[in-house]
Amino acid sequence: MSLNKNMRVVIVDDYTTMLRILRNLLRQLDLNNVEEANDGDTAYHLMQKSPPDLIISDWNMAPVTGLDLLRKVRADAKLKHIPFIMVTAESKTENVIIAKQAGVSNYIVKPFNADTLRAKIASVCPAMA
């Protein structure tokens, strides 16, 4: 499944190395319209200025976690429709359940590979394909 190369993606992680990894892997998927944020709060303000087509966020961040960000996005009428992929090392069943209940679109466990990233993006962005 091919992806819409013009889609705007916001990636959120407090590890700059992970942001760089994500950006590079997205570039290999021909997704170059990417904006970065180091925490949930910064990401939320970024999205309010201009809603993206896809959000890819880490969970374990402070002070606003990825789960907090997800809940804020789902409670925001302007943003609630945006696909949200959680990319995290938190792999306990309860984490996945809570994220799902909060409205996450898909869930990727770190470490992940490029194929998984591509498949999950394609699954949550069917209209973009």
Add this chain to the structure above:
Amino acid sequence: MIMSQSGNMQLPDAHGYLDRVIGELRSLEAPHKNTLVNVLEYLSDHIRVTRSEIGALKTGSGNAQMFSTTTDELEEIVTETARATNRIMDAAEVVEKVSASLEPGPANALMEAVTNIYEASAFQDITGQRITKIVRSLQSLEEKLASLANAFGPLDELATAEQQPEGDAALLNGPQLEKAAASQTDIDALFASLG
């Protein structure tokens, strides 16, 4: 039980109380006192040794900073691996750019290798999170130890001198923290100054 003004049990007082009980028991003419005295003496010795060990942990030379030093070392690991990962990524990005100018066969092979490098580089994020958890555990352990040491009362007089390595063993300190480490320029200057 002996209590402090704040209501906490003071172990040194309790220990002294135990020793007085042992002394009074010894003076009794009871036929079976020796077994009880032996048990209480064992408890008394055990408390003394434990207090001494806690005292050494709390006040021994170098131990006062043991936890913060360990935490610094762990945080340095995170910094160093992040730095190394970024250098690896720098190199991979160069390879990725160059591969665009190659024939499809080698270009695809290089792109696959670069993707593998990007994927593998995620280890730094995982190890960083694991080390952060260890640092938090150490900080929690430090707090509990401080609380335990306080319960044991004044310990300075009990502190035993820490066994410091001597001779060649004292030279083995592992990599220094960056903030404390001499640069190669410093080393060269020192080396030259030694003639």
